[in-house]
Amino acid sequence: MKVLFNAMRVVATGAMISVTPLGAAAAESQLVTQQGDISPMCGSKPMIVGLSDGYGGETWRKTALAELKDEVGRCSNLKRFIYTNANGDQQKANSDINSMVAQGVNVLIVFPDFGAAQIPAMRAATKAGVTVVPYLAKIPGNPGKDYTVNVTEDVFRMGTVWADWYGKNIKKGNVVFLGGAPGAMSSQLFFDGFKSGLAKYPDLKLLENNFVVTHWSPVGAQKAVAGLIAKYPKIDGVATDYGVTALAAVKAFEQARLPVPAIATNASINELSCKYLAMKKSGKAFPYFSLDGTTSVIRFAGRRAVAHYQGTSNSESTTVFPYPYADSSAGVEPKCDPSAPPDADFSSALSAEKLKAVFQQ
Known part of the structure; x- marks a missing residue:
């Protein structure tokens, strides 16, 4: 069975799957939605x-x-x-x-x-x-x-998927990557994958050669993005490794009275989903992509x-890959529930x- 998503190809082969970003080499990961059965593993x-x-x-x-x-x-x-x-x-x-x-x-x-x-x-x-x-x-x-x-x-590969999405959807322009705390290993791996993936798209320029520190906080991210806006006259894409910082980036561009650039993120949150859908309804939608199920x-x-x-x-992979929870280019809309907490994650398996x-x- 083959399921074709906008930014990646997922080929199910029993419990294992090959997750292949378009234009990238194959790698063995297990899609987060392919949950196993713990019952035979429980022992006595x-x-x-x-x-x-x-x-x-x-x-x-x-x-x-x-x-x-x-x-x-x-x-x-x-x-x-x-x-x-x-x-x-x-x-x-x-x-x-x-x-x-x-x-x-x-x-x-x-x-x-x-x-x-x-x-x-x-x-x-x-x-x-x-x-x-x-x-x-x-x-x-x-x-x-x-x-x-x-x-x-598989955070490195997630970074390459973001790069492929930008390569397909904005094609040309300036992009940045927002990470978390200084030296955060996960952010570095995301960034390395993103940078590696962008190498295939010479018309996409990575403005900063390291991930931009945000401490994964709304205040830190808005301050960091405000600094980037002041430094660079044109930013066409912002990739982040957390929905909280993605939302902060959207707000920073709004406060600067600038169009919101293409946003690619991971672990999106309810407030970001509601924001995107509200802006889309008002005719101000921005290109948006999120990998979730984290x-x-x-x-x-x-x-x-x-x-x-x-x-x-247990024959499951030790490397897990999320799924596209939102993809504006493919018509995949995230869930919004104003009655739920702003940082709620509806991609949960609960x-x-x-x-x-x-x-x-």
Whole structure:
């Protein structure tokens, strides 16, 4: 079966798929919508599952937490679920891991917000016999020693998909890339993929040779984009690795009384979707593309970790690819719900009832 999207070709081959951006070489990833069945992986050993977050509180993280609980909750031998939130404190993130090991956690999923700095704590947990799976971001280290396995998004390839979308839809002009915190590994990988992809389009010029730091915050992103607008007389495309910064970019151009350029992003949010649809309705639509389903990547990490601890089989890829949730050039419109939180992510694999429960927290 072949499903042709505007910016990429997805060829399903059983559980595995080949995700090939147009004009790029093939790579083996698993589409986030191709969720496996955890039931045969549950095994019989009683288990305590934990999730260690580096930053928590926003709706995206709450949704990912709910997705992991939903996934491992299908195993009747789950005895306890533990969640910790370091609130941006690197030292606490490491102590949280140590604490969960002391509480007897068997399966530990880690969002490695602090990258390599968390490896010593993960290594100690692995040495203690805990199955440790850092997820979403790719981190350094040795699988089997520093952690069990790293389940990631194929962020480099996502960057190339954005480049292909720009190459097809704006064809010529100046583009920039907004990342997160200084030195953020995920942002660097996104940027590297984007830059690599743009090399195929000589009429597209990358204005900044590094990703623009925004700290993934609305204020930081608007300030950064305002600076770019002042520096460059013409910007035709803004790619970002988070819907919050994409929305901030849209607002920055509006405040400067300039047309909103083509926006390509990841992990879009409800407010951005509503903004896009409202502008489209008023005849001021901007070209828009978003890859989503990112809150569901944690399910792949959960299944991989449970299968490893239980000694059961899991043939899923450790690299996951999102799907086009919005694509103005292909007529794919995102969902908007003004009654939901501004940062809600409707591309989640949660049921409508469970997603609503997350929004009410």
